[in-house]
Amino acid sequence: MQISPFKxxxxxxxxxxxxxxxxxASDCEALSLNxxxxxxxxxxxxxxxxLKLGYTESQGHPELRKEIATLYDSVDASQVMVAAPExxxxxxxxxxxxxxxxxxxxxxxxxxxxELARSxxxxxxxxxxxxxxxxxxxxxxxxxxxxxxxxxxxxxxPHNPTGATITQHQQEELIELxxxxxxxxxxxxxxxxxxxxxxxxxxxxxDRYENTVSLCGMSKxxxxxxxxxxxxxxxxxxxxxxxxxxxxxxxxxxxxxxxxLALMGLKAREQIxxxxxxxxxxxxxxxxxxxxxxxxxxxxxxxxxxxxxxxxYTSKKHANQFCQELVDTKGVMLLPPxxxxxxxxxxxxGFARKNMxxxxxxxxxxxxxxx
Numbered sequence: 001m002q003i004s005p006f007k008x009x010x011x012x013x014x015x016x017x018x019x020x021x022x023x024x025a026s027d028c029e030a031l032s033l034n035x036x037x038x039x040x041x042x043x044x045x046x047x048x049x050x051l052k053l054g055y056t057e058s059q060g061h062p063e064l065r066k067e068i069a070t071l072y073d074s075v076d077a078s079q080v081m082v083a084a085p086e087x088x089x090x091x092x093x094x095x096x097x098x099x100x101x102x103x104x105x106x107x108x109x110x111x112x113x114x115e116l117a118r119s120x121x122x123x124x125x126x127x128x129x130x131x132x133x134x135x136x137x138x139x140x141x142x143x144x145x146x147x148x149x150x151x152x153x154x155x156x157x158p159h160n161p162t163g164a165t166i167t168q169h170q171q172e173e174l175i176e177l178x179x180x181x182x183x184x185x186x187x188x189x190x191x192x193x194x195x196x197x198x199x200x201x202x203x204x205x206x207d208r209y210e211n212t213v214s215l216c217g218m219s220k221x222x223x224x225x226x227x228x229x230x231x232x233x234x235x236x237x238x239x240x241x242x243x244x245x246x247x248x249x250x251x252x253x254x255x256x257x258x259x260x261l262a263l264m265g266l267k268a269r270e271q272i273x274x275x276x277x278x279x280x281x282x283x284x285x286x287x288x289x290x291x292x293x294x295x296x297x298x299x300x301x302x303x304x305x306x307x308x309x310x311x312x313y314t315s316k317k318h319a320n321q322f323c324q325e326l327v328d329t330k331g332v333m334l335l336p337p338x339x340x341x342x343x344x345x346x347x348x349x350g351f352a353r354k355n356m357x358x359x360x361x362x363x364x365x366x367x368x369x370x371x
Contacts, residue, residue, distance in 0.1 A: 001119055001120075002119060003115060003116070003119040004111075004115055004118075004119070005129075006111050006115070007040050007111060007114065007338065007339040007340075007341070008111055008335065008340070009108070009111075009338040011335065011336075011339050015327055015333045016333070018331075019327050019331045019332065019333040020192065020331045021330075021331055021332040021333065021349070021355065021358065021362055022333050022353060022359075023332050023333060023334050023349055023350060023353075023356070023360075024333050024334045024347075024349060024350050025307075025350040025352070025353055026160055026161075026191075026220060026306075026307055026308045026350050026352075027162055027219055027220050027223065027225045027307070027350075027352065028194075028220065028222075028223040028276040028279065028280075028307060028352040028353075029223060029276070029279055029353050029354045030223055030224070030225060030226060031224060031255065031272065032260075033225045036224070036261060036264055036265060036268070037264070039264070039268035039271055039272075040264045040267065040268060042261070042267070044263055044264050044267060045264075047063070047263070048260050048261075048264070050338065051256060051257065051315060051335060052186055052256070053256055053257070055252075055253055055256075056253040056254055056255075056256050056259055057253065058238060058244060058247060058248070058252055058253045059071065059080070059081050059244060060080060060081060060082025060083075060231065060254060060259065061082070061084065061254075061259040061260070061263065062077060062098075063258050063263055064082060064229075064260075064262055064263045064266075065077035065078075065080040065082065065231075067263055067266045067267065068080050068082075068216075068231055068233070068266065070212045070266075071204070071216070071266075072204050072206060072207055072233065073203060073204070073207040073234060074206075074207050075204075075206060075233055076261060077088070077205070077233070079206075079233055079234060079240065080231050080232070080233050081231060081232045081233075081240060081243050081244060081247070082229060082230075082231050082254050082259065083230060083231065083232065083247060083250070083251065083254070084176075084217075084229070084230055084254075085190065085215065085217040085219055085228075085230030085252050086112060087230075087247075087251060088090050088230050088231065089112050089113060089116065089188075089215065089230045090116060090233070091243050091246045091247055092213050092232060092243065093116040093117055093120070093186075094116070094120070094241075094246060094323045095239070095242040095243055095246050096151075096152065096184065096186075096213070096239065097116075097117055097120055097122055097151065097152060098120070098122075098290050099120055099121035099122070100121060100122070100123070101117070101120075101122045101123070101151035101152065102122065102123045102125065102147075102149045102150045102151055103117045103122045103123065103124055103125070103150070103151060103152045103153075103154065104124075104125045104126070104127055104142070104145050104146055104150050104152070104153050104154070104183075105124065105125075105126055105127065105153075105154035105155075106126075106127050106129075106137065106154065106155050106156050106157075106159060107115075107126035107128055108161060108162075108310075108337075108340035108341070108342045109154070109156060109160070109340075110156070110160055110188070111339075111340075112216070113154050113156065113187065113188060114126075114154060115185075117152070117154075118317060122151075125145050125150075126144050126145075127141060127155075128141070129159070129164055131312075133141070133301065134164070134301035134302070134304070135159070135162035135163065135164040135301065135303075135304075135310060136164050136304075137159070137164055137166060137170075139166075139170050139173045139174060139177075142174065142177060143177060143360055145253065146177055146178075146181055146183060146276045147181060148181050148182070150181055150183045151183065151184065152183065152184050152185070152186055153174075153177075153178055153183050153184070153185050153186070153187045154185075154188070155174070155185065155186070155187050155188065155205070156187075156188035156190075156191075157187075157189075157305075158190075158191040158192070158194060158195065158303075158304070158305035158306035159191075159306070159348075160190075160191065160269065160306065160308055160348075161308050161309075161310045161335065161340065161348040162303065162308075162309070162310040163193065163302075163303020163304055163305060163306050163309045164303070164304055164305075165200065165202070165304045165305045165306075165347065166202070167200075168202060168203070171203070171205075171208065172208075175205070175209045177207055178209060178211065179209065179211075179323075182211075184211045184212070184213070185205050185209055185211060185212040185213070186215070187204070187205035187206070187212055187213070187214045187215065188215050189204060189205070189214050189215060189216045190215060190216060190217055190219065190221070190230075191220050191221060191305070191306040191307065192204070192216060192221065193221040193222075193269075193273055193305050194208075194220065194273075194276065194277070194280065194283070194305060194307055195219050195305040195306075195348060195351075196277075196280075196304075196305060200304070200305060200369055204216075206233045206234065206235060210235045210236065211236070212235075213232055213233070213234045213236075213239065214232070214233045214234070215230065215231075215232055216230060216231060216233070216281070217229060217230025217231060218230065218262050218265055218266075220224035221273065222265045222266070222269060222272055222273075222274065222276075223265075223272055223275075223276055224261065224262065224265045227255075227258040227261055227265075227329070228254075228255070228258060228263050229254060229255075229258050229259065229261075229262040233244075233350055247345050273345040276307075276364055279352055279353070279354060280307055280351060280352050283351035283353075283356045284351060286304065286307075286351075286356060286360060287300065287349070287351055287356075287360075288300075288302070290360055290363075290364075291311065296314075297310065297313065297314060297315050297367065298311050298313060298314060299311060299312040299314055307350055307351060307352035308348055308349065308350050309348070309349050309351070310346045310347070310349075311346065311347065311349060312344070312346050312347055313343055313345045313346070313347060314345070318345050319336055319337050319345040319346060319347045320336040320337060320338050320345075322334075322336075322347070323335065323336035323347055323352065324336065324366075325366070325370070326363065326366050329369075330363065330365060330366045331362065331364040332359050332362045332363055333347065334347045334349055334367070335347060335348035335349075
């Protein structure tokens with residue numbers, strides 16, 4: 001397989017563990033092991049205490065899959081496959097797509113969502129958001145892209161990097177389009193549960209359209225990225241069998257400790273999500289104040305959901321240069337648009353980390369020094 005470098009991940013590899021201020025991260029402030037263990041006082045702790053460090057079931061621990069199924073309205077444990085999130089994308093694309101297939105994807109996007117399809121010889125079309133009083137995706141634009149030739153529609157709501165989402169009515173329109181053209185859906189739902197209002201949370205696409213594969217995991221909403229635990233959910237048993245057969249050539253099975261810790265995280269999800277929402281709301285208030293003070297340099301429209309936004313840098317410099325100078329001189333990492341192959345002068349900012357006040361202080365220093 002010939003595949004292009006993953007620009008976002010290469011950028012993170014360069015700065016994630018050297019820059020002291022990650023103002024671009026899309027995951028929530030990571031929980032410590034002690035914090036997680038302190039939330040659990042039931043049979044799951046007994047599972048942890050007697051855990052043997054052997055191989056695990058390829059499809060995932062039965063109790064973990066059972067708990068994952070509770071996140072959905074109409075899914076059972078047999079319809080869940082546990083895998084690292086990136087692995088899950090790799091497996092799904094390699095089993096569901098073939099050379100020459102037409103694929104429509106939301107854009108900009110996490111690169112593997114579309115790059116794997118491109119590397120396999122698929123024909124790509126992109127559903128771009130509109131930027132007018134905030135980012136939003138227009139279903140009419142999708143109508144112009146999707147056709148009976150479209151094998152797969154790849155979507156991501158809440159959306160990385162813009163923070164846009166769609167309404168339930170738009171979700172229904174999207175599903176009707178997919179049904180009309182017999183198009184399968186791959187729904188990246190990694191940021192689900194980070195909607196600012198519960199009424200804005202979409203049902204999982206798997207609960208609304210049987211021709212769907214949904215991706216989710218512990219990395220973003222549940223603040224447990226280091227576990228490397230995610231999952232695919234589908235009601236199509238043939239697809240699931242193909243996923244499992246392909247997984248025999250990737251990890252085969254997941255880490256035994258990670259599976260039990262993921263189970264703990266899901267059982268404590270109300271507490272974890274409440275904590276993460278508090279961090280996000282506190283940091284959004286700081287960003288509102290910051291961008292209000294610097295209207296001459298930035299255009300800021302509050303995201304609709306999730307832990308990231310995609311503001312516009314309006315200075316004479318391009319956002320690519322701005323982000324590079326900022327990390328080089330102040331150790332503050334933002335994500336430049338070039339990692340998304342995005343030509344305009346926007347950058348990704350993440351606001352689910354506790355050290356945002358310190359990061360903004362360093363950003364203020366840079367702005368003063370480069371006024």
